[in-house]
Amino acid sequence: MEKSYLVKSQSSLEYLLVVALTFAIIVPTTYLFYNYSKESSQEIIDAQITKLGTSIIDAAKTIFYSGQGSKTTLEINIPENVESAQIIDGRELVFNITTSFGTSEIVFFSSVNITTISSNCIVNTCKLPELASSGLKKVKIEAVSKDFVRIEVI
Amino acid sequence: MKKSQVALEFLSTYAFAFIIITITIGALYYFGIFDFSKYLPQKCIFPSQFKCLDFSLKPTEVRIKLVNNLGENIKVTSLQITNDAVPPISCTPPASFDWTYATEKDLAFTSCTGGAYIVGERVELRVSMSYYALDTPSKPVHLINGKINGKVISS
Secondary structure (H helix, E strand, C coil): CHHHHHHHHHHHHHHHHHHHHHHHHHHHHHHHHHHHHHHHHHHHHHHHHHHHHHHHHHHHHHHHHHCCCCEEEEEEEECCCEEEEEEECCCEEEEEEEECCEEEEEEEECCCEEECCHHHEECCEEECHHHHCCEEEEEEEECCCCCEEEEEEC | CHHHHHHHHHHHHHHHHHHHHHHHHHHHHHCCCCCHHHHCCCEEECCCCEEEEEEEEECCEEEEEEEECCCCCEEEEEEEEECCCCCCCEEECCCCEEECCCCEEEEEEEEEECCCCCCCCEEEEEEEEEEEECCCCCCCCEEEEEEEEEECCCC
16 A cells, blocks of 8 residues: 555656656746747848848839839838838938837938829928838839939839 | 644645745745846847947946948937846947948947946847938938847956
């Protein structure tokens, strides 16, 4: 009878030890990987914004130098965390992004004049509200005059 | 009577075990055994337009080396450093300066106090920088934020 209790208690203790050891490995590992992936996702968002901003500016330059009436459409994937997008002074394409350590403005500079539909422009700032939500967007880039290129989400 | 004694002894044994385990876990927590963040790599994260090349955390000084990848000459108007500690870290930031594109700058925050900024401790600092492009007519000021996660080392 006593031997049976001993065997039972030993197996219970062994079971508890295995569970405790498993927890001792899983909890720190999960914490470390979670933090590591959080920082990596920040870098991925930054890389995505850089890629799409550069592609818009490069396309605007190409269209501008192709002459009035030239146009192209880009398919761009807006990542999460983009709060707003705007064009300032016809040369700065600005994306406001939120990160775990605050809001940052990612700015792309264009050597050709860029604008958007006139109803979105106030003084020297033109808003691009459609670029402020995540997902796949079609962006039309058109040389509407010899002086500037219009960027429009369709 | 005997049954109640056995029950009481059983409960008091469990209570003692519970108290000892709680004290042990508390002591381990106090001595930082459960602070897993110290096993994370030391890192400096900035947007790629101001890539962080290097950093150092010395007892009263924070240095960051950034590169201007904007493709534009800019003027940095202000720099700030802070963290979540109470009171937060307070340093003397570098004065405003012009920054030519594709060049590196070594930014030094000096006379750092507070913010649990202690030698041997792991700290997480947030750096914010305001700038404007010199060639943009209205000179709109832009803000970028970065993060440093590292250990303060004695100089």
